[in-house]
Amino acid sequence: MRRRLIAANWKLNGSGAFATEYADAMVPALEGLDPAVEVAIMPPAILVPTLRDALNCEGGRRVMVGVQDVSAWETGAYTGEIGALMAADQHCSFAIVGHSERRQYFGETDELVNSKIHQALAAGLDPILCVGESLEEREAGNTLSVVGRQIERGLDGVPGSDWRHVCVAYEPVWAIGTGKSASAQEAQTVHAHIRSLLADYDRGASEIPIIYGGSVKPETAEELFAQPDIDGGLIGGASLSATDFAAICRAA
Numbered sequence: 001m002r003r004r005l006i007a008a009n010w011k012l013n014g015s016g017a018f019a020t021e022y023a024d025a026m027v028p029a030l031e032g033l034d035p036a037v038e039v040a041i042m043p044p045a046i047l048v049p050t051l052r053d054a055l056n057c058e059g060g061r062r063v064m065v066g067v068q069d070v071s072a073w074e075t076g077a078y079t080g081e082i083g084a085l086m087a088a089d090q091h092c093s094f095a096i097v098g099h100s101e102r103r104q105y106f107g108e109t110d111e112l113v114n115s116k117i118h119q120a121l122a123a124g125l126d127p128i129l130c131v132g133e134s135l136e137e138r139e140a141g142n143t144l145s146v147v148g149r150q151i152e153r154g155l156d157g158v159p160g161s162d163w164r165h166v167c168v169a170y171e172p173v174w175a176i177g178t179g180k181s182a183s184a185q186e187a188q189t190v191h192a193h194i195r196s197l198l199a200d201y202d203r204g205a206s207e208i209p210i211i212y213g214g215s216v217k218p219e220t221a222e223e224l225f226a227q228p229d230i231d232g233g234l235i236g237g238a239s240l241s242a243t244d245f246a247a248i249c250r251a252a
């Protein structure tokens with residue numbers, strides 16, 4: 001049975017007060033949710049302790065926290081960076097790695113993304129490797145080759161013993177923040193391709209959860225998550241509403 005994961009990416013949004021209010025709303029909203037569904041929230045790193053403490057009230061469901069990025073270096077003179085070990089020390093469970101906004105605005109290459117994947121795994125975090133094509137690449141018919149390259153280079157050198165800690169998020173760049181989600185069928189086609197690429201590594205890799213991101217809303221979540229190779233979602237805009245995010249979790 002593959003893992004099912006619904007993850008929130010707050011991006012550059014939130015505050016201490018927002019995190020506390022959000023957690024207060026999430027705890028009751030998730031009551032009764034299938035315990036097999038993993039729920040994780042990635043706020044800006046500085047809000048991790050506040051959110052984590054507010055979520056983990058007694059009797060509440062376990063909601064994990066994570067970071068939106070980690071450094072490619074473990075420690076040292078790298079001003080502004082946040083290390084994977086530091087995130088783990090703050091009880092983070094996940095790290096998003098290689099988000100298209102990092103690739104686009106901060107020039108992250110597949111090689112840098114690969115170093116970050118190794119840092120995350122070494123620190124005991126579950127990395128969520130983001131892959132996805134731009135509109136131009138899709139229109140040129142290159143979706144599967146772009147995604148294939150990002151998977152191959154991003155996961156280069158990951159040992160078989162670590163497959164169970166890896167997640168992949170397929171996030172078509174043209175669907176992020178645009179309100180234009182890939183159709184369930186379009187997403188399923190790419191997910192099935194990723195699944196077959198992973199299966200080429202070995203059997204363990206074919207069990208990696210592949211989640212979809214890009215304008216997921218409560219109204220679209222159910223059909224997306226019903227696809228055989230879509231194991232959950234990475235939610236941006238809609239995750240900023242605790243009510244909408246909880247509704248999306250229920251669709252998993």
Ligand SMILES: O=C(CO)COP(=O)(O)O
Pocket residue numbers: 009099171175176177178179213214215216234235236237238
């Ligand atoms: O980038 C995303 C999640 O990482 C998706 O963002 P939106 O849900 O706002 O399109």
